[in-house]
Structure formats: C-alpha cells, structure tokens
Amino acid sequence: MGRAPCCDKANVKKGPWSPEEDTKLKAYIEQHGTGGNWIALPQKIGLKRCGKSCRLRWLNYLRPNIKHGGFSEEEDNIICSLYVSIGSRWSIIAAQLPGRTDNDIKNYWNTRLKKKLLGKQRKEQQAHARRVSSLKQAEIKRECQNLMVPAAVINQNPYQPSEIISVPSLPVPSASIQDYDLNNQASLRSLLTKLGGKFSDQHQQQYTTVNSQYPYDISFSQDQVYLTCMNMMNPAPAAMATTANGCQSFNMFQGFESLAEDHDLIELVSVNQQQIDAMQGFYGIESMEMGPGSTGTSSTESTSWGDMSISSLVYSPLVSDEYEGMPHPQDVGFQESRYFGMQ
DNA sequence: AATCTGGTCAACCGCTAGTTC
DNA sequence: TGAACTAGCGGTTGACCAGAT
Structure with a gap:
C-alpha cells in the first residue's frame, strides 16, 4: 500500500505563483501564522496549491527579511x-x-x-x-623501471605478505586534496584513508576479508590514484570483475563510486589532466578501448582511461581456492598491474 | 530575423526524520 | 510498537532570458 498523497494532485495548481496567490498567503500567515499545519493551510485560504508548495513559497520568498542575489x-x-x-x-x-x-x-x-x-x-x-610537467615524464619512466617486476617473480606467488594496510574507517578529515603530496607514498595512503572514510560497511567487510586472506603491501603510485579517480567517474558495474581468463577478481577500489560526484576528486582529476596526458604519451596510448573480456557498461562514455583503470586495478582473488588460479602474467590486466607496483 | 546555446533560478519531486495517535 | 502523517531537506527539472551564431 502506497503512502497517501499530501494533497489532491489533480486539483493542485503548479508553476509560478501569481501576485494574488502571494498576497493571500502572506496576509494569512502574517495574521494567523502557519498554524503548524502546512497541508491544511491552502484549503483554509482558498489556494489551489499543495501545502509543500505554500511552505516553500513562504520560506524562500514571502517571509520577511529575505535577501535575494x-x-x-x-x-x-x-x-x-x-x-x-x-x-x-x-x-x-x-x-x-x-x-x-x-x-x-x-x-x-x-x-x-x-x-x-x-x-x-x-x-x-x-x-x-x-x-612540474617537464620533470614528469622522466619521473614516470624512472618509476616504471623501478616497479617492473621480472617475469620469474611474477610466476611465483605475486602476493608476498608484507604489510597490511589498515582498513579505512575513520571519519573524513577536513583536509583538502591539495594538502596531500601525491608523490609521497605515506601521503597517498593518507589520502586513500580519507577516501576510505566513505566506504560502505559492506565494502569494508569485503575489503577486510580480502586483506586478511592475502595480506600484501599496497603501494599506490600517484598515477594509480589518478586512474582510480577516473574509475570512480566511470564506475565499474560491480565489485566482482572477470578477467580475460575467467578468473573473478576483486576491485579494491569498489565502494568509492559514490565519490564520482565528489568535488575534490573531480578537481583532482581535471587539474591533473596534463599529467594524465603525459602518461598516455609515455605508454603510447592513443585511445584505450575495452577488451572483449572486460565487464563494461553499454555507455560509450565509460571507456578509455576509466575502464583501463578497472583492469589495472582489479586483482587479487576473492576466495582462497582461487589463489592457485591467479591470473597468468600474460593476462592483460595482470600485466598492466605490474606498472602500478603490485607486489 | 531565426535559431541555438548556456546560465539562472523558482518550483517540484522524492526521500528521511520526527511526531502523533 | 508501528502505522500514518507532516516538516524539512537536497537533488533535479524546466521555464525564461540573454548572448552567440
């Protein structure tokens, strides 16, 4: 059973208020007050308006001492x-x-x-x-050289236990995104902790589960954060993604989609567009399209960087028996992850 | 002059929290 | 205790207008 409407929609006038209506409403409220019941008010004064509409009109325009512009x-x-x-x-x-x-x-x-x-x-x-742009390309190059993992290592257990990153749960600090040094690992973690403050309980739970099973060091590069932000703006359809070889993977950044509208993040991405462009140039990426095995959306807008980031940030099995069946190095997503310091 | 485009803002809609019975 | 109801809130819509093409 649906909720009863607050007024008879069929007999209610919508749209701009006429001066006569304003006068009626104002005169009545100034004389009698609202009576604590906006719903009944329009009937009392013979206005064919919804009570909510009367309330809004009074609060926003008719009450005394209102300033506009x-x-x-x-x-x-x-x-x-x-x-x-x-x-x-x-x-x-x-x-x-x-x-x-x-x-x-x-x-x-x-x-x-x-x-x-x-x-x-x-x-x-x-x-x-x-x-910084003149320094950026050399820096990325150097970073990538450092982060490239030899194939021999990849064929071993890619998730070497080292350090468990704390599950974000603290309230979001008031610092602005510009306060974080994106070239500094500790600062990046701090930023992501800030972002993590918006994790849903469900995602926190998933995140905790994954990390308790496979504790590994999460080293975020600056570029990873950019891509994550891009990812947020083109959110993945689900936390579970399927890699090219059919393995299910857990997107560690799932849960941040709600930040897609976050002013700070949008700003972060937009102001660093030059750096993203520089990266594109370095990686030789003209335009990144989704591969056939990816789990994309139907939107043509959610391609390129946003989806590339999904594949590069999606890794780690969700359940333990998939540990044996980790994505093979030749899997595109996994190969890409090497660029971003997955250890 | 006609059409298009983007900005502005009043008003509406749907939801949640609080209150009453 | 829970259903019914209202007030209030924030997001969104659409009409209107001005400037550009």
Missing part, C-alpha cells in the same frame, strides 16, 4: 568554507547567513560560486602543472 565576498567565503567542511548541507549553511535561504545558496553555489572557485583553483594548478 548580491552575495558579498564575505558570504562567498562563508559558503565556501562551510561547503568544504560539511558539504551540501544547504540548510545548515543558510542558517549561518541571515536572510539567505537554502535554495538560494544552493542555486548560487551551483551556478556561480563553484565555477568561480574552480576557475581560481584551476589557474593555480595549471601554473603548478607547468612547472
């Missing part, structure tokens, strides 16, 4: 800093700005402030990217 620099700063620390909790943010409504702030953020902020950050990041 003309946000000051100070208000911008407050909105930005609150957004960074608490996210899109518009009602809380609005409570800090007298005369502003959550709807107003939300619109202002989505249409102007976000762009203004991103433009500012992008400028700074691009300046920084230019400084």
